[in-house]
Amino acid sequence: MPDLRTHLARILSAPRSVHLDTVLMAVEDETLTEPPADIPAALSARGLRMPSPDEWEHACGAGSNTLFRWGDDCPLDRIPHGDDTRPAQRAERLRPAHRLRHLPAELTSDVTAVHGGDGGESVCGGYGHLLAWLPLATANRNPEMAEFAYGPDGEGLYNNFSTRPVLTL
Numbered sequence: 001m002p003d004l005r006t007h008l009a010r011i012l013s014a015p016r017s018v019h020l021d022t023v024l025m026a027v028e029d030e031t032l033t034e035p036p037a038d039i040p041a042a043l044s045a046r047g048l049r050m051p052s053p054d055e056w057e058h059a060c061g062a063g064s065n066t067l068f069r070w071g072d073d074c075p076l077d078r079i080p081h082g083d084d085t086r087p088a089q090r091a092e093r094l095r096p097a098h099r100l101r102h103l104p105a106e107l108t109s110d111v112t113a114v115h116g117g118d119g120g121e122s123v124c125g126g127y128g129h130l131l132a133w134l135p136l137a138t139a140n141r142n143p144e145m146a147e148f149a150y151g152p153d154g155e156g157l158y159n160n161f162s163t164r165p166v167l168t169l
Helices: 004-011 036-045 053-060 087-094 120-125 129-136 143-150
Strands: 023-025 105-107 114-116 161-163 166-168
Touching: 004 129, 023 053, 036 143, 036 161, 053 114, 105 143, 114 143
Parallel strands: 105 161
Antiparallel strands: 023 166, 105 114
């Protein structure tokens, strides 16, 4: 594994300032019903589109600039998988406008990134507690999962992914 700074630079969006136009974004994500490459056209037929990564991160964090949607801390004495008291669940009660289900990974208009999920790949990979929480970070991009989702290995498994339709105003 690369050093921690290199790893974080690869999997997290860089800090930045962006301007976002006003949009309506679905509170609940929609499970994909066809391959990821076909989703933009399917949503367009409904007058919708996939969110940009910036829109997704802003909605997930409810506009905050913290690492996680509940703040900058995570409990390092446990992993997120199976933790019924985890801060993510408390945050979802506080910020009901954007709910992350615990397992699905969400796609945006950026084919090099997958957002959300519960960190299961980190737990199964034995990365340790801090890295197990990172998939829940608002800025997590998970490039390996994106390669899988859009590549031949993920073909036919699209119903394991979701997106959050957006209406541009």
